[in-house]
Amino acid sequence: MANKFSFTLNSGNVMPALGFGTYAPQHVEEDVLKAVRIAVKAGYRHLDCAAIYRNERAVGQALKQLIVESTITRKDIFVTSKLWNTCHRPDLVRSSLKKSLEDLGLSYLDLYLVHWPMGYQEGGEFIPRGKDGNVLYSDVDFVETWKALEDCVDEGLVKDIGLSNFNSKQIERLLEVARIKPSNNQVECHLHLAQNKLIEYCKSKNITVTAYSPLGSPGNKSAPHTPALEEPVVKQLASQKNKTPAQILLRFLLQRGLAVIPKSVTQVRITENFQVFDFELSDDEMTQLTNLNKDHRLSTEDIALKHKYYPFYEEF
Ligand code: NAP
Numbered sequence: 342m343a344n345k346f347s348f349t350l351n352s353g354n355v356m357p358a359l360g361f362g363t364y365a366p367q368h369v370e371e372d373v374l375k376a377v378r379i380a381v382k383a384g385y386r387h388l389d390c391a392a393i394y395r396n397e398r399a400v401g402q403a404l405k406q407l408i409v410e411s412t413i414t415r416k417d418i419f420v421t422s423k424l425w426n427t428c429h430r431p432d433l434v435r436s437s438l439k440k441s442l443e444d445l446g447l448s449y450l451d452l453y454l455v456h457w458p459m460g461y462q463e464g465g466e467f468i469p470r471g472k473d474g475n476v477l478y479s480d481v482d483f484v485e486t487w488k489a490l491e492d493c494v495d496e497g498l499v500k501d502i503g504l505s506n507f508n509s510k511q512i513e514r515l516l517e518v519a520r521i522k523p524s525n526n527q528v529e530c531h532l533h534l535a536q537n538k539l540i541e542y543c544k545s546k547n548i549t550v551t552a553y554s555p556l557g558s559p560g561n562k563s564a565p566h567t568p569a570l571e572e573p574v575v576k577q578l579a580s581q582k583n584k585t586p587a588q589i590l591l592r593f594l595l596q597r598g599l600a601v602i603p604k605s606v607t608q609v610r611i612t613e614n615f616q617v618f619d620f621e622l623s624d625d626e627m628t629q630l631t632n633l634n635k636d637h638r639l640s641t642e643d644i645a646l647k648h649k650y651y652p653f654y655e656e657f
Contacts, residue, residue: 350524350525350549351521352501354501356387356525356600357600358387358599360387360388361385361387361604362389363390363396364389364394365604365606368606370399372606373399375606379608384615386413387419387421389553390441392424401444405446420450421452421453421454422445422450422454423456424438424456424490425437425467426457427469429460433463434486434489434492435493438450438498449497449499451501452499452500452502453501455490456506457505457642458504458507458508459651460480461478462479463479463481483515484518487518488518488520502521503524503526503527504526505527506527507526508652509542512548516546524549525550526551527551527602529640530553531554531557531590532557532630533635533636533637534634534635542657553602553640554640556569558640563639563641571586574629575590578622578626584616584620587613589630591603593627
């Protein structure tokens with residue numbers, strides 16, 4: 342059943358607004374398995390996964406254990422995965438989805454996203470490079486990729502399909518031909534990257550938006566300014582409300598009507614990030630936080646700057 346902090350998607354399936362991010366490149370599979378177990382036990386019922394995270398088997402092992410132990414049943418948990426850029430060719434879509442399902446130990450996904458609008462050369466490494474070191478692109482049109490995703494819905498392999506890192510013009514093009522509309526666009530969004538226009542556009546098309554890097558991806562070296570967690574306004578609100586800066590940042594996005602998928606492999610933080618439903622930010626506090634927007638993007642996928650479908654040249 343949907344509530345204030347969940348979204349009913351096009352299929353009628355409900356996506357909890359607070360999810361758990363599983364992209365953890367500096368951690369071994371064992372850490373991810375433990376983190377997912379802690380997260381589900383702490384109350385998370387939405388997991389954000391992707392083939393490129395190379396850890397879907399660990400997530401799957403955690404899910405299997407949690408189901409065997411009767412902590413959850415399959416239908417209690419909303420699982421997202423993403424189609425990687427080397428698999429945009431329509432004949433590769435179903436097998437990529439099947440591979441994620443096999444690794445996750447599931448018979449269906451709740452949501453499958455096209456990870457990026459750009460395709461990379463099919464058939465080899467996740468990041469295929471030529472002799473000059475440059476990434477090899479594929480010019481498969483994401484509209485063709487989308488049609489193959491629609492077939493996967495028909496087959497019952499996934500309930501909803503969506504996008505990630507798509508700009509409004511790309512979504513508009515897709516909507517012109519889509520038989521099954523995208524339910525979600527997952528984009529970078531946090532205190533310093535408000536994405537107001539894109540979010541407004543998506544909402545006008547009944548596309549839910551999930552904010553990735555919702556804590557501002559602390560430790561990311563490409564932030565030239567004070568990290569979101571360190572912003573004085575955030576720290577002050579946290580101390581006034583007896584909450585932590587991370588809880589303020591997540592609650593801010595939830596009150597903007599977004600889904601959020603914070604990642605952590607640290608037990609105390611995983612639990613902390615779920616404790617965001619017992620307080621509220623006033624309109625004035627929301628405005629103070631809104632004013633800290635810097636339109637600063639962290640994930641620029643620079644290896645694809647010359648790709649014809651690179652999404653970030655458009656205003657939104
Ligand atoms: P994030 O969730 O904003 O930040 C994660 C970092 O914050 C980790 O280093 C974590 O450290 C730390 N952290 C977590 N909770 C904290 C707390 N309460 N206090 C202080 N530090 C805390 O950024 P992200 O990992 O970039 O993004 C989250 C998820 O979004 C990913 O896992 C992935 O699922 C998704 N994502 C999607 C895309 C896409 O292209 N669609 C791109 C990027 C990310 P520890 O782990 O050490 O605790």
